Amino acid sequence: MTQGFNICKDPLVNWNAGKLLPAPRRKRPRQRERFYPVHCANPDCNNIRWLTKSAAERAEAEQRMCRKCQTIQAGKKGFAVTAARYGADFALRAVQRHQIANPSRHEQIVAEWLTEFNANFQRQADFAETDEGGVRHCFILDFLVSTLQGKQIVLEVNGYFHNRYRAERDYWLECLYPGDVIFINTDDIDKDPEQVRTAIHYAIQQKQ
Numbered sequence: 001m002t003q004g005f006n007i008c009k010d011p012l013v014n015w016n017a018g019k020l021l022p023a024p025r026r027k028r029p030r031q032r033e034r035f036y037p038v039h040c041a042n043p044d045c046n047n048i049r050w051l052t053k054s055a056a057e058r059a060e061a062e063q064r065m066c067r068k069c070q071t072i073q074a075g076k077k078g079f080a081v082t083a084a085r086y087g088a089d090f091a092l093r094a095v096q097r098h099q100i101a102n103p104s105r106h107e108q109i110v111a112e113w114l115t116e117f118n119a120n121f122q123r124q125a126d127f128a129e130t131d132e133g134g135v136r137h138c139f140i141l142d143f144l145v146s147t148l149q150g151k152q153i154v155l156e157v158n159g160y161f162h163n164r165y166r167a168e169r170d171y172w173l174e175c176l177y178p179g180d181v182i183f184i185n186t187d188d189i190d191k192d193p194e195q196v197r198t199a200i201h202y203a204i205q206q207k208q
């Protein structure tokens with residue numbers, strides 16, 4: 001009988017390493033919730049992400065991969081279909097175009113301001129850092145902007161969905177990025193674009 005042996009894979013979630021992190025709600029903006037480190041289900045990927053209890057349970061039950069692996073897998077499928085139809089070169093260019101050329105309306109507004117300010121900026125830049133618990137965090141930054149002083153600051157353009165469900169990601173970005181991270185609320189762009197524009201301009205011009 002082999003039933004007594006544990007032939008299962010290691011669990012994805014480390015339930016002993018929970019940590020209280022920001023999880024704001026509309027009426028309780030300062031609320032914190034316990035998050036757990038969760039391994040990616042792809043055994044070749046070392047990525048660990050912090051999830052709430054219910055999300056971690058779901059990730060374990062459905063053996064979920066991290067966002068990056070999911071994106072790569074989805075991209076590969078799309079790539080294969082496009083490559084079969086139009087050839088690999090065309091498909092590759094289509095993937096690159098798609099990644100850079102799909103800014104949200106609010107991202108477009110911010111990009112226009114940065115261009116207007118003659119700012120040096122990069123969209124969708126990668127940033128990765130390891131937290132004190134040894135968990136590796138990988139970020140794709142909305143805007144990486146050089147200030148007049150030559151510093152690199154991050155501008156993140158966040159909508160309601162992001163603020164509600166991705167606050168924990170922003171917590172880590174702010175902790176781990178060695179420079180300033182400015183979070184721009186899309187609601188604020190809609191309500192008072194001039195104020196947001198001025199704040200961004202000021203941040204870029206800072207000579208400290």
Ligand SMILES: [Zn+2]
Pocket residue numbers: 040041042045046047065066067068069070
């Ligand atoms: Zn992964």
